[in-house]
Amino acid sequence: MGSRLKRGTSPRNRNEALESVLSKYLEAIYCRPDSIAYLSDLPKSFDAMGLSENLLKGIREYGFVEPFLIQRRGIVPFCAGENLILESTSPSGKTVTSCLGILQRVDGALVQCQALVLVPDVANGKKIAELIRRLGVHLGIEVHEFTRETVDDEDREVLFHVALATPDLGSRLFRERSISCDSIKMILVSKGETTIVQYVYEVLDIFKLFPSDVQVCCSILNPIRALTLKPPLLLLDI
Template sequence: MAGMASEGTQYDPRQFDSKMNAILGEEGEETFYTTIDEVCDSFDAMELRSDLLRGIYAYVMAGMASEGTQYDPRQFDSKMNAILGEEGEETFYTTIDEVCDSFDAMELRSDLLRGIYAYGFEKPSAIQQRGIIPFCKGLDVIQQAQSGTGKTATFCSGVLQQLDYTLVQCQALVLAPTRELAQQIEKVMRALGDYLGVKVHACVGGTSVREDQRILQSGVHVVVGTPGRVFDMLRRQSLRADAIKMFVLDEADEMLSRGFKDQIYDIFQLLPSKVQVGVFSATMPPEALEITRKFMNKPVRILVKRDELTLEGIKQFYVNVDKEEWKLETLCDLYETLAITQSVIFVNTRRKVDWLTDKMRSRDHTVSATHGDMDQNTRDIIMREFRSGSSRVLITTDLLARGIDVQQVSLVINFDLPTQPENYLHRIGRSGRFGRKGVAINFMTTDDERMLSDIQKFYNVVVEELPSNVADLL
């Protein structure tokens, strides 16, 4: 019936059933089927194995939320805690409620602080406020938060704080699911540790094994890598594990979903027994929980729920500038458009505010500038001028992103993309306030591609290339 219907005719299940029943009736097999009317409206009522239940909840909660809906860690946790409770593990975690709302209050090495500020961070994100200190204290840590909330800088800061720089041996090992992410972490670690003289190397597939061996033998403080290549280096004893005191799994859920579980276990077995473990993950599937049970000692759990974020009403574009040095020309080309309306230009460091302001003024473009090194009185005067409309273009940093309440601003330019996706909203949210429409233009070099991709995923938006008629959009 179903397969032989002539092309274009429709399979009719009722017609099929009447035929089938007639056939079954002729053969005296009306009772050919078993009938069961039992309906279970919850997985718990199905009397399934507890480990299967854990898997179902992890999969449904973490993986099956329809696109654009929000992963709710609390709901996931209540299920997971119920399971832990059954197994007598309610006290599995260590609780720490300490929150630091500035990097200065974290008692970090002064050269690490310099690196953090030079990289463009000015105020710690929610996860950094809670997560850096426990890691610096040497505690095992599980951090559950969406990508883009500043997890990478959290564990990089914790690692850099604890290294013994007089000992040029691998003391921290960081695993990531992909080559690109490992290389990104290496870049952040190196930048934050710039004034500490940290030696970092990325061990990833697709690169020369011999080159890896040469660099590892010459001595490094931190190795970042993918599980396959790292395990290979440990097996060959090119990477020695005896001085490793910190072990970090970044994007643990993605690593486990890619089938790296056995390799992660194999690597664990080769590390010293007292190693500090950090697990960073957007979700905590049962396999990740299993890792925490096997290898972690009463971890501190830090859970940051993503805010309900929206960028409605704001048109977002990017301009491909390829190289950093081409950004200035691109900005000058856009200046006539900027001056039609009021606009804010964001850069990542205070020094760059001064540099860009000088460059723009030397080309006879009128701009104002403000950043955290200026005294409050000067900043107030500049902001007053900007609010009154007597100055039309303002150059600033993230620190002031949340405080610029200017209704006339309808254009924001990210000369530098923010170092954390969550700051993107605070910057471009300026331009769409009070129901006004706004335009955001992001300058993108080849190094920025990953960050722009993270931003698009984080906010579930598409950022398109800037059209030529930008003035018509304002």
């Protein structure tokens, strides 16, 4: 793992430091560039993606008829455990891509936190939590948003498969063992907005708590793409 960034350095130096950390970190994650499918090979419908019947039912009830292009490109590799960076103009279906991937990969019978969704703010977390709940309505998958600075009894009692938190709060919850990392097999990084460098910094702190084979899906592409010297992850650029 690369060296840590120093807080308080100037933005230019911070960007350079971030570039060095990210390129080292991302190189440590496997890459399957050969799995990028050409447009003609892409599934044309949600039904052709190998998703479970109960998930397909949730997709239909939500009102989605056909997948957007980024979903045609991204959902199958996500379900195969690939690391993904989703890049596109907004809004184009990135969040739905990763939420469907999470819902397909989470094992509903194992009531432990299996997916972590990092969000830039509480409002974004609520939106994504609601999306996962609605799409996964027939899967019995529990979603919990951590929004408080300290975990209270309500948080301790609840059992969930998917956790959402801002990275700074998430980091503290893991270090305090309020959430266990043990069963988490995927991390979704929802895109940040204005505080992007700080957000990426905080996301990297979380990554360091996990083994390098945890699946990562990011939709915060601009900084990562610019900073990644070699694209080591499957890059979905629509």
